[in-house]
Amino acid sequence: MPAPRPTTSGQPHPAEADGGEAEEFVRLHHGEHPDQPVPLTARLQQIRTQIDETGTYTHTADELVFGARVAWRNSSRCIGRLYWKSLRVLDRRQATTADDVHQHLGDHLRQATNGGRIRPVISIFAPDTPESRAPRVWNDQLIRYAGHRQDNGDIVGDPTYADFTATVKRLGWQAPGGAWDVLPWVVETDQDKPQLFDVPPNLVLEVHLTHPDRPDFADLGLRWHAVPAISNMRLRIGGINYPLAPFNGWYMGTEIGARNLVDADRYNLLPVIAEHLGLDTSSEATLWRDRALVELNVAVLHSFTQAGVKISDHHTESRHFMTHLAKEAKQGRTVPADWSWIVPPVSGGITPVFHRYYEEADQRPNFYLDDDAKARGKGGCPFGHG
Numbered sequence: 283m284p285a286p287r288p289t290t291s292g293q294p295h296p297a298e299a300d301g302g303e304a305e306e307f308v309r310l311h312h313g314e315h316p317d318q319p320v321p322l323t324a325r326l327q328q329i330r331t332q333i334d335e336t337g338t339y340t341h342t343a344d345e346l347v348f349g350a351r352v353a354w355r356n357s358s359r360c361i362g363r364l365y366w367k368s369l370r371v372l373d374r375r376q377a378t379t380a381d382d383v384h385q386h387l388g389d390h391l392r393q394a395t396n397g398g399r400i401r402p403v404i405s406i407f408a409p410d411t412p413e414s415r416a417p418r419v420w421n422d423q424l425i426r427y428a429g430h431r432q433d434n435g436d437i438v439g440d441p442t443y444a445d446f447t448a449t450v451k452r453l454g455w456q457a458p459g460g461a462w463d464v465l466p467w468v469v470e471t472d473q474d475k476p477q478l479f480d481v482p483p484n485l486v487l488e489v490h491l492t493h494p495d496r497p498d499f500a501d502l503g504l505r506w507h508a509v510p511a512i513s514n515m516r517l518r519i520g521g522i523n524y525p526l527a528p529f530n531g532w533y534m535g536t537e538i539g540a541r542n543l544v545d546a547d548r549y550n551l552l553p554v555i556a557e558h559l560g561l562d563t564s565s566e567a568t569l570w571r572d573r574a575l576v577e578l579n580v581a582v583l584h585s586f587t588q589a590g591v592k593i594s595d596h597h598t599e600s601r602h603f604m605t606h607l608a609k610e611a612k613q614g615r616t617v618p619a620d621w622s623w624i625v626p627p628v629s630g631g632i633t634p635v636f637h638r639y640y641e642e643a644d645q646r647p648n649f650y651l652d653d654d655a656k657a658r659g660k661g662g663c664p665f666g667h668g
């Protein structure tokens with residue numbers, strides 16, 4: 283068996299399947315779905331033999347679907363888990379070339395966007411095995427806006443992506459240079475150097491922000507994309523790693539209106555909005571930041587809804603999470619949750635999720651964010667500065 287290849291961060295790649303975790307997963311699968319074509323003991327024997335012979339094993343289509351859905355169910359930072367059973371799973375394990383990957387990513391966006399009626403979708407590409415290294419995408423999400431560093435140090439666009447933007451420019455990206463340029467995909471496969479692909483513009487649904495009672499709000503020229511699709515987390519099912527398994531849900535408004543457009547190291551727009559609204563910014567005690575923040579969040583929810591793009595507000599989503607907790611308790615399952623991620627970034631105390639604590643267990647299957655994936659997302663490799 284060949285030695286595991288190092289990742290770009292220099293850590294060895296866990297390419298062999300973990301037999302113990304495989305067994306635990308298959309038992310969970312059969313426990314929750316008892317009528318399987320192959321009985322539990324026979325399936326466990328198959329897997330043991332495959333691991334002995336090849337160092338890994340292959341998930342059935344059914345195991346893949348179940349594994350992906352449970353990985354979502356176990357994602358302790360996600361408030362939207364009530365819908366975990368509805369996850370649409372696209373089995374892309376056969377894709378090998380960068381071009382295949384690019385086609386499937388496009389198809390993912392098409393199915394996920396669904397004309398605005400956003401559907402939760404995951405595309406699962408080949409896992410890491412002792413034989414071959416899985417494909418990867420350097421982008422941390424399928425749709426993100428570039429951050430263009432100017433000579434004076436200012437950044438036009440999303441500052442979080444300034445390093446990544448510089449990297450893709452070095453790889454040959456012809457950047458338009460605006461505040462809302464969708465970053466191209468960087469697809470890396472076993473056979474090939476990283477390849478750049480423009481995201482087909484017809485697959486990127488965006489919403490221009492307007493405000494229900496401020497017609498001039500539109501003059502700010504703000505917008506956001508409809509689909510948040512995380513593409514840098516490793517999906518781990520039954521002791522097997524799928525480094526490329528992009529997944530999406532729909533947005534909760536605060537992700538855009540209280541973080542992406544607001545964080546000081548993102549678009550940092552509160553001062554701009556406050557000025558536009560004519561707020562008194564002479565002292566913190568006027569709560570101009572809070573007032574601007576609320577109006578921006580009103581605009582986000584209003585604009586998405588007007589455009590026919592699915593989005594949810596933090597009050598509704600918090601209530602749904604409470605329903606999820608109750609449903610899971612009925613099934614005898616605990617819901618691992620990370621309070622600091624579950625509580626919305628605005629109005630925390632007036633949502634029910636605020637007023638309790640949660641278990642923080644690492645239950646598998648699950649999604650993991652590796653250092654090498656983080657480094658790729660920052661454009662930190664393979665050039666070694668980042």
Ligand code: ARG
Binds near residue numbers: 533538
């Ligand atoms: N917060 C991230 C963003 O604004 C997206 C994370 C996933 N969010 C979701 N609603 N599924 O892009």
